[in-house]
Amino acid sequence: MFLEEKKRTNYASICLIVFFCCVFGLELARFAKSYSKTANWEHPFTTAIEIATNNKADPTVPCNNAEKSSSDHTRKTVAARADSQRERPPSTYCVKIGSFTKLADSLKDGKYESRPFRVGGHNWTLIMYPKGNKDDSASGWVSLYVKIDNSTLIADPRDVYAEIKFFIYNTNVDKYYTYRETEPRRFHLFNTMWGYPKVQTYDVVRNPAYGYVFDGDQLVFGVDVFVAPDFDKWEVTSFAQNFHEPKYTWGLRHFSSLDDEFYVSEDFYRAGRNWYLKIYPNGDGIGRGNSLSMYIVACNTMPYEKMYLRAKLRVLDQRNSNSTHAEKLVDSWSDTPGKGWGFPQFISFSDLRNSSKGFVVDNTLKVEVEFLEFTKTDYFPSKVLD
Incomplete structure (x- = not known):
């Protein structure tokens, strides 16, 4: 019994000694750190002058330990x-x-x-x-x-x-x-x-x-x-999808007697802006004399305005709505105002004249555009360049 009590007392003494040693060590370390900082603060110019003396071509001062x-x-x-x-x-x-x-x-x-x-x-x-x-x-x-x-x-x-x-x-x-x-x-x-x-x-x-x-x-x-001047010029570009009315159809009557270079539809509103369809009955560019040319054009474009459009252009088969129409996909960017998207060789004259395909009925041609995706860009201010 006496031996057990003695062992407990010895363990307690040892723990007490270790505790005081730890406290003393921490205080000593904190004092040394404080002294080091004080020494650097009290002599901030010594290093600067020594460096400047050794390198006169670059007498800049390094960072010191100032608070x-x-x-x-x-x-x-x-x-x-x-x-x-x-x-x-x-x-x-x-x-x-x-x-x-x-x-x-x-x-x-x-x-x-x-x-x-x-x-x-x-x-x-x-x-x-x-x-x-x-x-x-x-x-x-x-x-x-x-x-x-x-x-x-x-x-x-x-x-x-x-x-x-x-x-x-x-x-x-x-x-x-x-x-x-x-x-x-x-x-x-x-x-x-x-x-x-x-x-x-x-x-x-x-x-x-x-x-x-x-x-x-x-x-x-x-x-x-x-x-810097105040920030007042920017643009916001977003992709428009899932249009409420994605399609627009236009009929050209008296098609065989159309003799102007091109014809345009009425303006129609889709994807946040106005558009029109443009038809060249006798062809445009490489399609002249051999194909009908067809384009979709955005109204009121501004200089340097970039637009992306994915849409389907069609010449409709008027005899059979379930048949395959003459259809081509536009899927590209355009930055040329007034040019629009389309094809100079959209459908050949031989296909147009083939009555079995139903493209021209009662001397009327029907064309259509279906919007799939389009970038809508807002500019602030609306007019940036003269």
């Missing part, structure tokens, strides 16, 4: 990288500063804002924080933003999507470093400013060795703003 910003007007929380270089200067707006260091030291609020410029029906300004935007946790960095004038948004409160590119000229490569997003940015009444809080460190920019300042501390930076 996310709580600001609403920017979503960039890490150091921006120049994704390209170009010789052409900014096409929207450019600012040249005669003395970058003096400007940085003279700004009471740390911000330099350009004169307004107009793009896409809105007024914009280019904003630089030479020593960083503290509200974006970017102290010690050069911050660049573009801001839309909210007065133009009040008059027309719609979202504005703009493609933004920032530029800083570098004399070492004689090109503009370009900072841009791959997606257009959304501006509205509650989000009027966007940019990069961490473009480059202030210490790197003001150092002539890196090529940003030149000729006595001059600096050139700028922006391109492209505002």
